[in-house]
Amino acid sequence: MTVTEPATEPLIRIGEVARGAGVSVRAVRYYEQQGLLTAERSPSGQRLYRQDAVTMVRFFQQMYAAGLTSQRIAELLPCWDAGHTDADQRAMLRAERDRIQAKVDDLQAALDRLDEVIGITDTHP
């Protein structure tokens, strides 16, 4: 039993990450280019990711869907894995949160408008 070695988890390649997270290989490379994801390299130059890269990519997608830019996501990553933030980071997080909340409200209003139109048209069959 070698206690010094923490049971090396098998690294995965970019294709597996992409399939696992439901995105394209191109997208995963793009995330690296944006500083969101780092990968080791095999001797031949292929990217090797840890298992949790899939989770990370899913998280990126969720943030993108919420309207965050790559830069914002990069800014909040330290909070994610450091477990603490400074004042600026907290301010940023709250600002984004408020922006998303406002967007939710806007969408809900738009939804009501559409329902209104549907409702009007449904009353005249």
Add this chain to the structure above:
Amino acid sequence: MTVTEPATEPLIRIGEVARGAGVSVRAVRYYEQQGLLTAERSPSGQRLYRQDAVTMVRFFQQMYAAGLTSQRIAELLPCWDAGHTDADQRAMLRAERDRIQAKVDDLQAALDRLDEVIGITDTHP
């Protein structure tokens, strides 16, 4: 009393529409180009809009914010002012409605994730 004339409302120019709706003049021209808005023309070629153009533009903004394209908005305009729809239109309306609802859910999930991060970081001051 001339019953034949419906009390001609004063037409407004593009700048007033833009200011009234809080968008740029360029945007209003774009909406016309996309077939969302029609305008009369003065003898000198200037666009003349009815008062309710402001309301229309606000509606466009709301739909854009909800992720609809110009084409989709153009498609649902007949429903808006005709007061009835055919099967295809109703299907489209429902599809967009569902898409927006899904987006709301996604945003809410993203919001929860951010709150999670904020919560974690707040517990370590």
Add this chain to the structure above:
DNA sequence: CTTGCCCCTGACGTCAACGTCAGGTTTTAG
């Protein structure tokens, strides 16, 4: 008359998250 403001028509620029193609290397299955 001219100054200033608003309007017009093109037409090119922007931004972000990728898509896609070219041309070449590596890994894997049989």
Add this chain to the structure above:
DNA sequence: CTAAAACCTGACGTTGACGTCAGGGGCAAG
């Protein structure tokens, strides 16, 4: 060994709702 599948690095293309610039017209106030 060989062919297919997967990976690599550039680098240009896409999409949508506008921004912005160029060049020019019209019209009321002073």
